[in-house]
Amino acid sequence: MPPAPAPRTLLTGPVGPTLWSMTWPVVFGVATLISFNFIDTLFISFLGTEELAAVGFTFPVSFTVISLTIGLGIGTSAVVARKLGSDDTEGARQAGSSAIYLSALLVGCLAFLLFLLTEPIFQTLGATAELMGHIKDYMYIWYAGAILLVVPMVGNSVLRASGDTKTPSLIMGLGGLSNAILDPLLIFGLGPFPALGLKGAAYASVISWALGFVLIIYWLVWRRKVIDGRPPALPLFVRSCKRLLAIGLPAAGANMLTPFAMAVLTAIVATHGAPAVAAFGVGVRLESLASVIILALSMSLPPFISQNFGAGNMLRVRTAYRTALMFCLGFQLLVYALLVLLSGGIQAAFARDAAVAEVLALFIWIMPLGYGLQGWIILTNSSLNALHKPMQALSLSVVRLFVTFIPLSIVGNAVAGLMGLFIGGVVANVFTAVVAYRWFMRVTQGQAQQQNELKQQVDSSE
Structure with missing residues (x-):
């Protein structure tokens, strides 16, 4: 495995190898976590x-809830990394501590609100009375453990901001592994464990999040000492927030648009029945x-872009962006071929009903x-945030979901069903990807022109 890049490597090293050395630890962690969540779905399918x-x-x-957490993680990484880059270690510690408490507070409030609105929300999505009992069994436990999910996610952003991508990946992997082990024990009641069905899947998730919570707090507070164990003073907390x-x-906001769009699609799909x-x-x-x-590139590409943007090297920013897009496109074509080849096995594993298959x-x-x-689109979004253009990233998400994705899906369903x-x-x-690429090129061209004009002004003044 290639070593993690030295700080100056992001500014001078070869683009492709440098991006890969930043990305592979993230790939491992994300792949492990998602794989075990996929196994979670497999066990539930047997019910x-x-x-x-x-x-x-x-x-x-x-x-x-997860989208809110991701947004808070993006803000945390940007603020902490900037303070560390300016040698403000104490400021970074205060920002990291504030991020942990802020995320727990916001997600706790959101989870409680969703708990109160459970029935109207899922009725709006199209859930039948028969399914509502199962949904409550699962989600009431999920809501109760939501804070245990958010703290490790934001804590991992603090570690990535300090240049550590391996520890967050290891914590994600351990959480996913524990969930995969607990799932069959709690769902089906193996050994001394009671058979809890869908509740067992929710309990397995919450216990796994609790493990991640303990590990990240230990690592941040006692091992790395990058956050304080006590809450920051109120004035400092407000400024950091x-x-x-x-x-x-x-x-x-950009991330939370995705579940809204998924809710619309789920409601449309529900008109075709539970299968x-x-x-x-x-x-x-x-x-x-x-x-x-x-997902891994969306976490590793932004720091590369941010550092080169700060150094005024927009050519390197564009090169990294294009390199990531071309790799993404080629790799996903291979993934498509693999999914088609394995489609029969996937159907056999997850579909207990011919209609589902x-x-x-x-x-x-x-x-x-x-x-x-x-x-x-996802990489363009994260790259715009790296260029400190969060509102443009939000605008791109709005275009993708509400100008193209939802309308075209609705029209398609009306014409030819699922x-x-x-x-x-x-x-x-396809349409939004073209818009996203041209959008990013226009933004970076404008930034390059501004930097050239500033340089010319400095040279002429000398």
């Missing part, structure tokens, strides 16, 4: 179509596993065709 459909309904709601939220809120929702839920989790490289096959043959270009819905999503990704 029956209703239970699998219930979990399919929970995705937009649970991802709303303002800086964190200036970047984090637009980023969170369709069950298959769609499996497909969404399959998409997460298939997009592991995209039919919809799942349709999903596999169509939706992954657009994953590569969907990756272009097949048309999936095709509409692929077409939307």
Whole structure:
């Protein structure tokens, strides 16, 4: 395995190898975590179509909480990294500590609000009375443990900001492994454990999050000493929160649009019956596993872009961006071929019902065709945040979801049912990827011109 890049390597080293040396630890952690979450879905599928459909309904709601956490993590990484770069170690410690408490407070409040609104939310999504009991069994436990999920995620952002990508990956991997071990024990009641069904899957997740919580707090407070164990003073906390939220809120808003769009699609899919929702839920989790490289690059590319942007090297910024896009497109084409080859095995593993198998096959043959270009959009979004353009990243997300993805999916469903819905999503990704690429090129060209003009002014003054 290649070593982690030295700080100056981001500014001078060869672009491709440097990006890879930053990305592979993240790939390992994300792939491990998503793989075990995929196994989680596999175990739930053995309970029956209703239970699998219930979990399919929970995705937009649970991802709303996760999206807020991701946005807070982006803001945390940006603020902490900037302070560390200016040798303000104490300021970085205060910002990291504030980020942990702020994220726990916001996610705790959001989870409580969602708990109170559980029935109206899922009724709006199209959940039937038969499924509502299963949804409550799962989500009430999930809500109670949400803070245990958010703290490790934001804590990992603090570590990445300090240049450590290996420890966060290890913590994610251990959490995923513990979840995979606990799932069959608690779902089916193996050995001394009671058979808890869908509740067992939720308990397995919460226990795994608790493990990550303990590990990240130990590492941040006692091992690395990069945050304080006690809450910061109120004035410091307020100032830190303002800086964190200036970047984090637009980023969170952009991420939270995705579960809203997924909620709309889930409601449309629900009109085709519970088997369709069950298959769609499996497909969404399959998409997460298939997009592991995209997710890893979206975490490793921004620091590379930020440092070169700060150094005034916009040519290197563009080179890194294009390199990541080309790799993403080529890799996702290979992923599509692999999914098609394994489609029969995937159906056999997750579909206990012929109707579920039919919809799942349709999903596999169509939706992954657009994953590569969907990756272009995701990487453009993260790159715009790296250039300190969070509002432009938010605007791109709005264009993707509400100008192309949702409208084209609705039109496709009206014309050709589920097949048309999936095709509409692929077409939307193609169109938005072109817009995203041109958008980023225009932004970087403008930044390069500003930097050249500033340099000329400095040279003429001398």
